[in-house]
Amino acid sequence: xxxxxxxxxxxxxxxxxxxxxxxxxxxxxxxxxxxxxxxxxxxxxxxxxxxxxxxxxxxxxxxxxxxxxxxxxxxxxxxxxxxxxxxxxxxxxxxxxxxxxxxxxxxxxxxxxxxxxxxxxxxxxxxxxxxxxxxxxxxxxxxxxxxxxxxxxxxxxxxxxxxxxxxxxxxxxxxxxxxxxxxxxxxxxxxxxxxxxxxxxxxxxxxxxxxxxxxxxxxxxxxxxxxxxxxxxxxxxxxxxxxxxxxxxxxxxxxxxxxxxx
DNA sequence: TTGTGTTTTATTGCCTCC
DNA sequence: GGAGGCAATAAAACACAA
Numbered sequence: 001x002x003x004x005x006x007x008x009x010x011x012x013x014x015x016x017x018x019x020x021x022x023x024x025x026x027x028x029x030x031x032x033x034x035x036x037x038x039x040x041x042x043x044x045x046x047x048x049x050x051x052x053x054x055x056x057x058x059x060x061x062x063x064x065x066x067x068x069x070x071x072x073x074x075x076x077x078x079x080x081x082x083x084x085x086x087x088x089x090x091x092x093x094x095x096x097x098x099x100x101x102x103x104x105x106x107x108x109x110x111x112x113x114x115x116x117x118x119x120x121x122x123x124x125x126x127x128x129x130x131x132x133x134x135x136x137x138x139x140x141x142x143x144x145x146x147x148x149x150x151x152x153x154x155x156x157x158x159x160x161x162x163x164x165x166x167x168x169x170x171x172x173x174x175x176x177x178x179x180x181x182x183x184x185x186x187x188x189x190x191x192x193x194x195x196x197x198x199x200x201x202x203x204x205x206x207x208x209x210x211x212x213x214x215x216x217x218x219x220x221x222x223x224x225x226x227x228x229x230x231x232x233x234x235x236x237x238x239x240x241x242x243x244x245x246x247x248x249x250x251x252x253x254x255x256x257x258x259x260x261x262x
Numbered sequence: 263t264t265g266t267g268t269t270t271t272a273t274t275g276c277c278t279c280c
Numbered sequence: 281g282g283a284g285g286c287a288a289t290a291a292a293a294c295a296c297a298a
Binding site for chain 3: 265267268269271273278280
């Protein structure tokens, strides 16, 4: 509980002995019991005619002028030094305790508003991130679907034992697909930061997925493995269940399903 | 007029600082 | 231990729709 002294003592006493709890006692013309009034007399030891008439009034809202002045003072400094409190109280015809309470409540309102603003900013940020995440999920699904189709075609063609010309066709189909999506902003719309794929070329340079894949195809053409026909393993690709696993910068794709001998 | 929700003023209890 | 701050809460005052 706050401790009170001097002119605050009467307010404090009122709070300790609220009039409503004296309903069953003899009530005087001010609405308070004789016992309660006598107690006030004993404590203050002086004429209470003015002070009690102020205190015993019903709660009133502060006037427009009082609120404006308090607001003005609050803007300068939202903490009250004792001297400033007394001066403000005298200036506005209030009890120093009323000024202190007003500042306390005002700080509470300020804090509440600030929290609401912070919450709003965080919510906006969350919504934007969620949207980005959804877009990336859609990109992932589209790319996975494209990849699956290409794998199926490749598997069919390799089963027929003739893949040199068709491979080139598939590479350009894949490249066109990626290129179209890039041009329409459907792919890499976040500046490629989230979907870059590093090639495992010897010089360590990075490249986008289309070029890397094309290089791999071209490498595979020049590669000669005597007595060993190329055997893709399409089912292993499904193990790359998440977008991040497949396209993140932290883990370059191994493409081991293309090159099982790797 | 009245019920209901919101705002403002004030109290209470706990905590920290000096 | 006193002074003052804060969170939670009460209660009066006010706004407003039905």
